Amino acid sequence: MADGARKRRTVLGGLLAGAVLATGLGACAVNGGPFRESYCWGAWQEDSGPSFLGDEALGESGSRRRESSQSPAPSAGRPGATCTVGVTSTGMGRPTTYDAKVVVDYGPLPEAVEERRAWLAANLHGSKSPLPDGLDGVVSVSGAFLVLPKACDVKGRPSVVTLSSVRADGTPGKWTAGTRIGTYEHVTRMLLDVANTGMGSAGCAPERPLRTASPHVVVAHEDDLRDLPFCRIPGVGFGSEGSWIGVYSQQWIGAVTPRLQSCSVMWKIPGARDESTAQYVMAGSPRTAALFEGLPEGIPEGLTHVTCQGRRTVFYGHAQGSLVPGKAAVERSFTNFVRSVGNRIGCGNGVRA
Structure with a gap:
């Protein structure tokens, strides 16, 4: 009787130890270690x-x-x-x-x-x-x-x-x-x-978690502004960039797709605290276009939209800083951005429909 009890305890102890070991190995296999922060x-x-x-x-x-x-x-x-x-x-x-x-x-x-x-x-x-x-x-x-x-x-x-x-x-x-x-x-x-x-x-999660499988397209560039229009679009800019003697300038030309086009511009006098900046965006998907809801609209405000091919497309332009020229130059630059990008994506010249 005593020998049988000892054998049962030995077998039970071995099973418990095996279960603990298996659980530990499983945790390491899933998490790469049991104590990760x-x-x-x-x-x-x-x-x-x-x-x-x-x-x-x-x-x-x-x-x-x-x-x-x-x-x-x-x-x-x-x-x-x-x-x-x-x-x-x-x-x-x-x-x-x-x-x-x-x-x-x-x-x-x-x-x-x-x-x-x-x-x-x-x-x-x-x-x-x-x-x-x-x-x-x-x-x-x-x-x-x-x-x-x-x-x-x-x-x-x-x-x-x-x-x-x-x-x-x-x-x-x-x-x-x-x-x-x-x-x-x-x-x-x-x-x-x-x-x-x-x-x-x-409590607002979709049925399936958000995931990606496709590769990323890296399209950003960084350029000196003196010999290039903003966003590499003729007519976009203030017309005074060639005279920026001693002015440090950069632009980043991002996405150029039917869903999104963006570029950012920065220029300043070396040593000065103030930076002047400009930003141009076309948003052709509903959720990205929603980012601009509630902002004042109109060419003078740098925000307009068209409805083409059944979707709302937003055009946005904003410039600020002490080196930004007069309002007329800013509005002309934005109008040219709207016309050029609107034609590229099949929305005509950007006139609201």
Whole structure:
């Protein structure tokens, strides 16, 4: 009897140990390790692919990744949320400092006109490429945004998820926009992971999670302005670029597709604080066009739309800064952009229908 009991205990103990071992191996196989950190409401995990979430971002001894701030996850009653993940470094008696940060913002677009224009200038920049597979948004190695489905709108305004990044510039408390998060594919994956997580929490997720399978098309360029019209479109510009002696200038020519065309321009006097900027966008998909809803319309306002081939297409142009010339030159430049792009996409010369 005693021997039989001992045998049963031995067999039972072996089965339990095997079950625990199998469970542990399964966790390692699925997660790559049982103790990986997760960030931003569980949307991201360390060592899950993107370089910012892997060892590549921890370039020096004493560096570590940490979630520096996180609001509650989005919900139907509280649709706005934010999360920040930073890489810190310590050592040699120095206090902990942040070297780089990735910031997630989830929620409706800004309602105020100037805040909306600032958001468009930063996020719909000509240096970013369209997301593939019909998703509404753009991506670069340092940031991205996605327009969420209409079910996630808040009081008629589209909700968006933005990823932005900053890096320390050597001055305490000072940050420079744009640190490398990863490849286009990695940044897109991080964007969609946090978007799917946020929509699930807010109760507006589609039946299937958002995913991409197609490759990205990288189309952004950076050019000196002195010998080129804005956006490489004849007649778009202010007519004074050739006289910009001593003026530093750049432009980024982004997407040129039926769904999206964008370019961004910057010029300044070296050493001066003020930057002058211009931005031109054609948005031919409904969700991207919705980003401009609520802004004042008309050629003088730099916003107009046409309905062609059954879809609403928006044209947008905005210029600001001390080096921007008079109103007539700005309106002429925008009109030429509308006519040229309208003809390219089969919408005539941009006259509203």
